[in-house]
Amino acid sequence: MNSFRYPVEEIRERCDLVEIISAHVALRKTGRTFKGLCPFHNEKTPSFHVDPERQLWKCFGCGEGGDVFSFVQKIDSLTFSEAAELLARKVGIEIEHSEKIAKELSERDCIIRANNIACSFFRSMLARSSKVKQYLAKRGLTDTTVDKYRLGYAPSEWDALTNHLRQQRVSPADAVKAGLIVPRENSQGFYDRFRDRLIFPILDTSERIIAFGGRIIGEGEPKYLNSPETALFIKNKTLYGLNFARREAVSQDRLLVVEGYMDAIAAQEAGFANTVATMGTALTEEHVNLIARFTKNVVLSFDADSAGMAAALRSSPIFERAGFITRILSMPKGEDPDSMLRGGDTSRFASLIEGAQPIPDYRVGLALAKYDLNNDEGKVSALNEVIGILAEVESAVERERLIRYLAKYHPNFSTGTTLAEDHLRGEINRIRIRASRNASPSAIGQQRGGSPQTSQKPRVKISLVERSERLLLGIIILRNLDAGKVFDALPPKEFSGESTRLLAEAVSRVYSETGKIDQEALRSEVANTPADRLLTGLLVGIDESAFNYPVDELIEVILDHRKNEQRQRARALAQKIQEGSIKRGDPEYEEWARLVRETSGPWRR
Ligand SMILES: [Zn+2]
Incomplete structure (x- = not known):
């Protein structure tokens, strides 16, 4: 809705999707596209694709996908307008804000604005404070470094920033939301959170100032103070x-x-x-x-x-x-x-x-250092602690490496390495088995990788017919074919599954209105419908060999398979009628009668 106030096309054209995604994902070029590990779900093998030609991205693991706007929205949890503002700034497109739009800026926009103003304020204070400049010089920080990290100084007054923000027309409510000022408890008004501190602005990967850290200068507690968590800042x-x-x-x-x-x-x-x-x-x-x-x-x-x-x-x-x-x-x-x-x-x-040592080695080293390893008593106590550490190591290869290293501390080591190793192995396995029995289902789920919000969505199995229908839609969209002919043979409302049907209907609408299939028009036609994701998947995911598949043949295949599915359904219903679980007058009986009428004729070509 609000997308119309942004020059969406211009922004999209000037953005380099590969470059923008590369700031967040390590991408490797594979043929025509780029591949990497999906930032939106846990995976070990890359299923996240970026198509530089079409400027689209798609993850075949979790199904997410879209254009540069949707990527930036998702990766930084932004609204559409925030993403548009950010990208426009990045590519140097000026966006004019009317008074009305400025009022509509979201809470996060307001926090960023307040933080930007506060950052400039802290920096100007730094230039004026010889005490802080001395401190920085003592720590060996050059002016270049101070500028690069935008370090600043919060003066030791209670309301220096509060007053400055008021002058800059930042509402107290926004400044509180940003965590910059705090309401007084027993009287009206506010006071500055950061006082007499060296200020470190904290930027996110999109280079927005999302919070501040403040280090006390001289003595005092706490030594470090951070902004509280806000809509933008999650520690x-x-x-x-x-x-x-x-x-x-x-x-x-x-x-x-x-x-x-x-x-x-x-x-x-x-x-x-x-x-x-x-x-x-x-x-x-x-x-x-x-x-x-x-x-x-x-x-x-x-x-x-x-x-x-x-x-x-x-x-x-x-x-x-x-x-x-x-x-x-x-x-x-x-x-x-x-x-x-x-x-x-x-x-x-x-x-x-x-x-640097692997974590288990480091922990084993700490444990061994606690005991006197010159006598058996010390060795036994050390090993008792160490087997607990080894039991937590998931990789069997790593466990074995450490068992072999530790066997020399076993009291039986002199009689044989194998014996000592076997004993350690047995003890470790016992702990591991006990732990897996006690583990709650959720803990086991976590062990398999990923919290609920990052786990993969179950993949919905789609029928052969629907898969072919999707392929057909992909081909006619990408090759901008005569969709009229296709939809004469296969009316859009007869496509299987909600998203496939919605996409077919959208293609048909766009084609009948304009006489061609404009991808942009189609994208806005399906925006925010279940067909949105399907469209992106088709545009990015269709493989080259299928791209040139003859459309007439594909239509034939779909018609054949549809008839086949109908006959199977009719047979299953006939079986139920025979068993007596469906009777004349039931909706399923009517369905059977209709299927028999429809499939008795032309399928036997
Ligand atoms: Zn994914």
């Missing part, structure tokens, strides 16, 4: 610095995850551009799904004793289930990536990355 789905890191993560096929904003900036600036930081939360399934769009190789670099490391170790099964290779980089005690890289030691950091 479990956000990684700081991903807007800069994503391309490098794809080309290096590796992502480095660190703990703090400063660590991420230091690493990116030192040449480790494929680095992101968590938002102070544990890594979740959502994070893993987000990262999987770019790479499945992750190196986690957290402080050894931090809550972040403990959380990272707990999150390892999520990574493993999603088919990741996840390794842990151990920093020397008292160091973090920021401090090490600020000292200029990039080669040491690079070798630490290369030497």
